Amino acid sequence: MKKRTNWRKVTLYSSIIIYLFIIIFPFIWTLITSFKTSGEIMGENALRIIPEVFTWDNYTVLFEKGILGALKTSFIVSMSTTLYIVVVATLASYAISRFHFKGKSLLMGLILAVSMFPQMITVGPIYQLFLNLGWTNSYAVVLPYSTITLPLAVWILVTHFNQIPHGIEEAARIDGASPLQTLVRVIFPLAAPGVFTTGIIVFISAWNEFLLTITLNINREYHTVPVFMSFLKEQFSILWGEVTAATIVVTIPTLIIVLLFQKQIVSGLVSGSIKE
Amino acid sequence: MKGMSFRQFGFILPLLVLISVFSLWPVLQSFTYTFFDYKLNDQQKAGLYFSDRFNLELFSESELYVTLLLEEDQASVTNEADLNKINQFITNVSNLANQLGTGQEEKVIKINDEEKEAVLRLYEEGLAVLDALQTYQTPNTENLTFIIEDIQNSIIPPNFIGLQGYKQALSDTRLFQSMGITLIFTSISVFFELILGIILALILNQSLKGRGIIRTTSLIPWAIPTAVAALLWMYLYNGNSGIVANLFATVGLIESPQDLLSTGTGAIFATILADVWKTTPYMALLLLAGLQTIPKSLYEASDIDGANKLQAFFNITLPLLKPSILVALLFRTLDAFRVFDLVYVLTGGGPGGATETVSVYAYKVMFSQTNFGYGSIIVMFMFFCVAIIATIFVKLLGTNVMDKN
Known part of the structure; x- marks a missing residue:
């Protein structure tokens, strides 16, 4: 009986985590991209998670x-x-x-x-x-x-x-x-x-x-x-x-x-x- | 409003004024537009006219140029009769201009049949003058041709077309295509939003740790502007560096990442997905509120009676949730049917009109082509559909409310 509730909890919490991930992921990915140089965004390594070169340029241009x-x-x-x-x-x-x-x-x-x-x-x-x-x-x-x-x-x-x-x-x-x-x-x-x-x-x-x-x-x-x-x-x-x-x-x-x-x-x- | 004191009426007066001016009047006005060939970029059609009108501004401009150019051209004219003709014409033009009252504040005036005849006679006379000038080498002949045409163009024929616009709409394949796309978009996205929303609401209704975080997170997609969400997804969908497009291509949903926004099916799918992402959490929150009104004792009772969870869901949850579901469905269906920002920013209606919903089509006709007459007809079709959808839901809700009583 104990085991069953545990399984239930695991499914419940994992579905919630998947849900939260789907909601938040676009923002996280956008945040990462916003610190990349335009060369990197369009280049071959576009899907890298950590920017090669960290830059504030995009924000500077935006404020201009x-x-x-x-x-x-x-x-x-x-x-x-x-x-x-x-x-x-x-x-x-x-x-x-x-x-x-x-x-x-x-x-x-x-x-x-x-x-x-x-x-x-x-x-x-x-x-x-x-x-x-x-x-x-x-x-x-x-x-x-x-x-x-x-x-x-x-x-x-x-x-x-x-x-x-x-x-x-x-x-x-x-x-x-x-x-x-x-x-x-x-x-x-x-x-x-x-x-x-x-x-x-x-x-x-x-x-x-x-x-x-x-x-x-x-x-x-x-x-x-x-x-x-x-x-x-x-x-x-x-x-x-x-x-x-x-x-x-x-x-x-x-x-x-x-x-x-x-x-x-x-x-x-x-x-x-x-x-x- | 009967039964109300003057002072009490003051409470609802501001509301009535705002609603009348910015909601009701525009609807009636849009309806009026549908009977006219009303185009802002066409000088002759930039108004609602039942009768002939006269463009005074254009005419006084013509008067000025006719005088200027003809006086210059006169120098090359040798024949006495032709010279008389020209002088007579100049005098007639300025006489008529005086008679109709150039220099007035108003740019467009009403004219009667007699005046219209006079203008047309003047135009004939102008053509005769042009004819006479053919024999000479005059510097301004070409310009004069246009200016004399403008004398005729000063008469603005009525642009009342009655039901012709509606007739045109009935054979407009683009309208029916956009209607079909809107229906597909609405039914598929609302369907998924409802199913996923119910599942989510059921999950969120459990006693969980971190409910606050889940609720906050759920509100974000709903709270950000649709235009911003559209751009966000446009980035995730783009053929080069879009991670979602690349993911779908890897999984095999599409052949190459570029296909997502450049093929019709891909673009519709992408638009629906973005809409589902943005509004499912909102749907879930609405349904969750409905779920929380269901007494726990009902579930306990069914548990004692030996019913399983699935039976409890279909026999208790679903029937009691029905009013909440219907209301949420009504508002979501109407919202999806009117979708504009998302499509306009994400795909612009493309590729090749594959995602052009009725709103986007109407917007393009009204504001890109400045054809307000036909644009209004498209909007009226939409209005009609919205009315039907609303009536169906209100009927369903109405019987439900009576059941409860």
């Missing part, structure tokens, strides 16, 4: 090409999206969770439908609109980001607000608080973990956005990291040294966010999609 600028743009874009989306979604979700009004289920259905739209359907008219308003190549790109992030945020937040007991507001109202005061002073502190989770999920979605930036912000100055990286490709030959170095530089912030907030991310993903 302005990856820091792209990181900054990404950060500005994602941060501002997170801030305004969280405010808008918090207000709306609170109303959906607490107020009684006609057409509430219609509104929720609409929000769900928007989250299902193919993004490509909105891009054409938004491009026209931005062209007419002279908003291309600007941070106004965060406004159409609402199509991707707002439904998600509302969905997660409604779940969270529904978990907060209604009696609390009753008490606040008897004490003479207005709905907005109730939301800000009473509900918000209780909902803060949910709001924070929403913020993280929105931030990551905005950080990963590609289509809107590549169509609306042609100017390099406004390229976010994913678009910046896709342009490393648009050359005669692909410079793998730079691409791999960029992958590493870009993965680091993601890694930090995931390490710090994994609990919130998982709870956000789950409440965004499972508890309907």
Whole structure:
């Protein structure tokens, strides 16, 4: 009997190790390549594990090409999206969770439908609109980001607000608080973990956005990291040294966010999609 | 919204404004585009026109050049009648320009039939002048030909085409090919993601050491931008130094490492593999959350009844996990169906269109060819498919929810 559990454990842990290896290997290999010279990357010894010549050149070139600028743009874009989306979604979700009004289920259905739209359907008219308003190549790109992030945020937040007991507001109202005061002073502190989770999920979605930036912000100055990286490709030959170095530089912030907030991310993903 | 105070309505107003302007309006607008031959790079079609319009900017430009060039050419003209003809033409051009109002802010204006007739008459007159100039050696004849053509081109015919675009789409083999590729990509990748996701979730549901590490690791592929993941895999797949391509060639999956991205089957396989790598962990986490809601007591009871693990899986786990699976499947299917970043960066739709999904095709038509009319039709087909997929899943989910009640 003891032997059987041991075997079970061995299979279990070895499958987990294989799984972890498959997930992590691409990054490790990329990390190794990023320290190789371009001669070695394309040469015969391309598959060597330890670089023959260890070099920082790929990173130096990358910084000259302005990856820091792209990181900054990404950060500005994602941060501002997170801030305004969280405010808008918090207000709306609170109303959906607490107020009684006609057409509430219609509104929720609409929000769900928007989250299902193919993004490509909105891009054409938004491009026209931005062209007419002279908003291309600007941070106004965060406004159409609402199509991707707002439904998600509302969905997660409604779940969270529904978990907060209604009696609390009753008490606040008897004490003479207005709905907005109730939301800000009473509900918000209780909902803060949910709001924070929403913020993280929105931030990551905005950080990963590609289509809107590549169509609306042609100017390099406004390229976010994913678009910046896709342009490393648009050359005669692909410079793998730079691409791999960029992958590493870009993965680091993601890694930090995931390490710090994994609990919130998982709870956000789950409440965004499972508890309907 | 009835039953709501004005103040309460303020809570949802920002949401309504954002959704209306950046989600709903664009969809309606895209739908409108489908009825027009709307091309941004074609001056005559860069708008939605039901009736004749007039390109004032182009016309005033023509007026300027007609005057300049003809005055220069006049010097070589000897015949009195021809000279009169030319002068008359110059006067007519500037008269019409004044009448239509050059120098206005607006570049394109509406014109009525009478004005259209006048422009066309002017064009005829211009052709006659050109004819007359043939007999002389004038320096600007060639340029004038173009400029007089531009007088006619100033009239912008309506580009409303009704359902013609849809008709074109129905016989567009590239559209159907991309639709097929999208379906293949979606069904195969979602299938593997689901199977592997369930297995992973079952493994992760065991009491294990190092669960935190596993969870963190699982989140990384999901959290990195798709465009970055695509580049990462592009490197691993490349024919020279790509370790995955070399591995597959050694194992015998492909003949040579170059085949992975340069053959159609190889490229589709590569795209699916990258997608499975990126989203399986995410799927597993969603299903894991579903698994954790199943009470342990059920398994204990089945154990006492003498059921084995496999029976417990099919009789307890799977039925209770069904809602979670359906929701995860719905979102994954829709995501896979809309796939853009991954394909656009990894293969660009190539080789030879073998991985061109509907999104990539629509993007190319809209932004490379700037043909927004036809691009919108492609997007509408996609929208239609998404609606069907969503309806099927919502129906399935709906009955399930009722079962629970």
